[in-house]
Amino acid sequence: MVLTAILVDDDYPVARYLSQSISWKELGIELIGCYSNGLEAWENTQQNLPDIVITDIGMPKMNGLEMLEKFNQANPLFRAIILSCHNEFDYAQQAMKLKVSDYILKESLDVDQLQQLLHTISVDLSKEKHRAAEMLMYMQKESLNRSALKEQLLKDTLYQLSWTKEAWLNHAQLNGVELDARYYLPLVIYIDRMSEVSETRKMNDYTISFAVENVLQEVLDSMHRSVIFRHSNGELVALICCDDPVKEQQILHYTAQKAIAAIKQYLKISVTCLLGREASVPEDLRLILMPMLKEWSHRFYLGESQIHRFERATFSSEDMYAEYALFFSKINDSLALNRPEHVNEIVKEWATWVRTNRFHPADVKEWVLQLLMDLQMKTKVTLQVEHSISEQKPYDAINDIHSMEHLQSWIMRCLTELSRRLSVLSIRSKRPEIIRAQKYVIQHVTEKLTLEEMAGYLNLNSSYFSRLFKRETNQNFIEYVNMVKLQKAKQLLQQSNITVEEVSDYLGYANKSYFIKLFKREVGMTPSEFTSWNSPVRREGSKDCGANR
Template structure:
């Protein structure tokens, strides 16, 4: 929707135009009516219009002065002058300001303004199309360049360097100039990767967001530092230096990386951690150091969020972690079955401190945690207190993706607290496991269309009987429940991402954009864009 502003000290004219033009049909929103240019300019600085229809002769600031001021702020605004003055010198001044049209109030027909607004919309649509096309081309170029950089760093780590000169030349094509210089390699990690991935929806968007801000910072620093993506969660930052006894590359790097952490977190709300390697003078030496940094997963596992550490050889406990398993599972089982929510976080923290103190191997810790979670899940299922469709494979995959103990701790707290909430909900809401299974099925398939017949078939139930049972047990129809769950997910995406409403609708299985907006409004009381605006305002 294009934003339109009317400015005139003749209030009846403002009222007449605001009511005569079908703004919604034109794809426009009338954002304000103002009695003089000064008030309009102040309002525009809070909400910039796309189109301005203004009188010329007004107190405090006339129309021509308003146009000049707005053009400095946003050159692409479309302007139409609406005035009682027919003198040629006003028209001349308007033409010098590239005003699109000059309408006289004495002979004004709303249809004339309507036609002009339609022309404005057509030109704005065309301009927006060109901008989006150019933007997409820029993104394609950047993505291709990032893919080449990723391929370069991967081949450097995993394949022999056959020609040092060729390697140096290719590195230089990416902005890394190492001839006659030393290089300090740094492994860069995204902290809290599960929540980061959920917030940015796709890995490509997440990586693009991080790369964008890093590239901007490196350009401003102008020290020749280059970032090479290895995978979605890891990258290498290569910091060139002249070397010499007077400089300490490590100390300089710590200062630089700390600044990097603060800037990235403030800009895109992503936390980074770093492991700093040893300075390298030759490409072959750098290759070995990069490979060692890649193998630092053991050190990475016990790092806290926003850490900056030197690369070190980790030492792991040789004790048997599973000797303490019975004690752990008994404590958690008692808390879950007893509904003791207050005990969950302290209990998880207690065992995480134990694991951190002893420093067991990461794969052993993950096996221990997986067994603990699955055993407790099966116990609750056997008591018909819990139904969770997450398979062993899903839980195992989630654990494998987590690269720090700190993230595992957050994941465990969330898992157990969610389990407790479901247990309590089952006790209050329904003793019928079919209803709980249906709710779980919906939660796992929000990305596509879900029909009552499909879920009934999944539960081996008659659709009519299932429909009546669901309404009786929950107080709402199955379709109402599905719509409510989808709207809740849509609200999360509207709050946490910059995805368009159309893209969010597609992500939730709606191929009809209008139907998705209508459904959202029927559940939430506002359209998706209105919700996003209200949500953004409440956060300011």
Template structure:
């Protein structure tokens, strides 16, 4: 619906237009009717209508002056003039102001108004379609430009240093004033990346939102370029002069603060920033970029998002091998699955207090936690869904020890609950072995016959045993496990419904879709 406003000091004309014109049928919604142009202007300060139908001969402020005043405020409203004057100079001025139509009140009728409104509506439709097309072209152009900048950055990181002349030409093409002579590279990383993915559903969406937000925030900044690198991190490159009058680092700190606050306020995303050293050539830029990329260690033990200058980095992390403590903490977590009413939170808290007190190498800490989780599943045979490659990927992306702590606490709570459920359902090793076999073979077709044969059990006996001990038949369990994994696989941006079906051993896509809908009440495409 398009918004329309009526302005006329003739109350009878207003009543006629308000009550007799079928606005909704014609695609319009009446936003207001005013006998005074000043009242209409005040209303336009709150909302800009798509169309204003106004009289020319009004006291205090006539219709043409009213139109000029609104247009001076950059309003994109269209106008139709009602007039008692059949004079050329009125029509001429109306044309000069871009008025859509000019109609004499003596010839005003319902049919004439319908005709005018249909023409105006079609014109608004055409203009909006054109704007959408132009916006789409601009968006594609901007995306192409960002893709070229990202490619340029990756080439710079992976290739020998270009001659300064060539590198400067490229930077100048992207809008940087290379005559300033010096550059400051900056690396920005999302502080709690998993939280951002949960909020925006995928890494691709996070990357898209971050790119658009940073570009918008830097629109008014001179000589600061944005380079996307991944969903989790991006670079800024500032061109500056080396002088005593103003400190270029102060400017980058100010910009970093602005980005941090805007991201937190509008996106609910926290960003940590590492400001590199000032350099005067391409070799210096190339040397610093990979160094900044490995800066996760500098953020890992921070209590929140930070802004750090590379020459102010705190002391290096502890060099002791964390794995000499592996058996101790592995045993503590194992006991949580065996003991009833174990204090999970206390054990996890103690573990991470130890980690933070020693400030171990972050990559080793992540590997340590991943191995703990993996061994819990393999040693104790509890049938919790555990995609080790995904978990390893997720843990590797965690930039802060608090993310790792939250992840392990959640994992252990789920593991203990699931282990208790299995214990209550069955103590029979055959059931546990069957469920483990299912978990390891979700990628292929699993039959009752092959599992019974693997367990050296009679087919009918195994079928009855499984139903008795778990409350569901074996094939129902297999299907349920496959559908649960399908939910995870479908979240991957490169996975189509057909690909996920094949990954779970279903040759028939339609059958997979049917099963998924039966389990979750919506199709895989709707879920995606």
């Protein structure tokens, strides 16, 4: 187990000397940073807290003791060593309260002594971390076992057709679950946009569900006798045990709202709750829960981050595709003319139309998928742009969408991204001559293009074409040609291993130096710097003390 350490001292020679003199690797310690004051150290290590802090006391901005107090609160297992010029009892007394392993005066500093001290700390910390890891693993296993037993009980409840209430209660008790009550109110909790939460938070689905369950249980326990089951990683079921379901429903409505707010506040996760009617026996409970859990379409038009009473939904049998051509034309034209604000308005108009007509959710998702595929194909054919919509396949993404609210925001993100990618190639003019010229440039980006040749292609006078292009696009023709070529150059440099010279030749630039000069002027860095900057493996910052000063 590799431990991490930082050095914090405004005396640069001392920090430099220690960073180079101590055999960090042999001690099983990685020196992850050197800092000149406590504030700098604290701000730069909050995302990766060190196990060991070696620090001075008297420093500007934040002294060593103030810094150690913060580390003590953030990481209970950390250890510290103080190197100080202050031979005062008060300082030493304060230090001992902050998990300081030793207080060494700089005037008597001995590297061998410090190295031995670090070895002792390393051994002790490794043992502590190992014990903590074992305890955490035990708690997780215990939690997993309890959760698995409850999950199996829920499945048995849903699929066991001939259970008496007595048999059901006995089975629950054998699995460590107490369900004895006259009535049960089922509350199904859906984690909104689970795939997006998992991706943005870099957490697996189980961990997210576990965190939501903990907050939910804490809120429900304050007002109700309840048991929470996990149906899937995105769905939880809470059974509220009660004697008076009418009164309990009123209280539960308030409690569920409180739980939704708490989960959003503490976890930054949105959940939607569906409250079913009361049941007194397992067979009724099964009949109530099955459609709530299995038929996602019934919650498609419900608002996210709210509590709703469950009702079976009815949908229109009208043909959605009757208006397909109209919406496709509106969106396509707005994208082609680089008017993202219009796209947003059209999507809102479309969403209102869908909600008003209440089309079947499966039809709505199929309609959206068709729209995106058609836009992708049209963009690819017309503008020669690959992968126009999203790196993730629309079909895979749309399968994870279960609400109209989510679908609307997702399609807007897709179209915004498409608009962004096309912005450099956008056709802002309605003049057919300008549209033809821009399309020609895009489709012949690898060729050398001149104003005169373009004017001849359009059967226009070159001076007239130049003025017309400037008036319609707010840039001259050669500027536009270079913009399109540089956009293509960036794509080539990001997606392939070809050299700068090969890119320059491929895009029709006779002079490599001119291409590099143009690229730097427009992008802010040379092609080589751009390639390094976008490389998947970036050179890590130096760990030398001087790099952090």
